[in-house]
Amino acid sequence: MSTRERILDTYEAILIGEGERAATFDQIAANAGVSKGGLLYHFPDKRALAQGLLDRLRALVLEDAARMEVAPEGPSAYYISSSAFTGDPLDRALLAATRLGPEGGFHLVREIFDEVQAIWFRLILAEVGDEPVARAIMLIGDGLYYNALLTGGLDMGAAAVEPGRIRELIGVVDKLKSLA
Structure with missing residues (x-):
């Protein structure tokens, strides 16, 4: 793993575990x-560090969207x-991005979250053909x-969704798709 990636992993972990104030350069x-x-x-200031995290998030979303498109x-x-x-x-990149505040470029977070939502929405809309659905x-x-x-975040004991519940929700999605 490169030094740059190790720094981003560390930044991400601190943001998730302790928040942006704890993510000092030291x-x-x-x-x-x-x-x-x-x-x-690698990162001359906090803004560059936040941008590095958001660039990582964007790359992960694009990989996920490629899998989603052919699923x-x-x-x-x-x-x-x-x-x-x-x-x-x-998940970790998304959660860490939500922990960025004004010092980390919160407006950049809003932009990437809008972009992420638009990517996923476009793929779902292409499948169902109906915007409300x-x-x-x-x-x-x-x-x-x-x-x-x-209900648990990273402590998945409390937050894990049973596979049966996911199948039930996919059944609801299938019903919605049939209405489109």
Whole structure:
């Protein structure tokens, strides 16, 4: 793993575990096992560090969208199935981005979240062909994700969604699609 990626992993972990105020350059450098100068070489300021995290998030979303587009079960079922928080790299990047405040470029977070939602919505809309149905499917997935974060976040013992519940929700999505 490159030094840059190790720094981003560390930044992400601190944001998730302790919040943006705890993500000082000294703390990030110490936790990543690099000198402060090494950190500043890759990320000269907090804005660059936040941008690095958001660039990672964008790349992970584009990879996810590519899988979603060709998923045998279809984009809608894929979206619902992948909306249960598992702590994978995409989940971690999304959660870390939500922890960025004004110092980390919160306006940039809003832009990327709008972009992410538009990508997923476009794929679901292409499958179902009806905007209100596509929005309802998005809201089901978003609700699953939000609920998981509220009830446990990274402690998945409390937040895990049983596979049977996911299948039930996919059944609801199939009913919605049949209405489109």
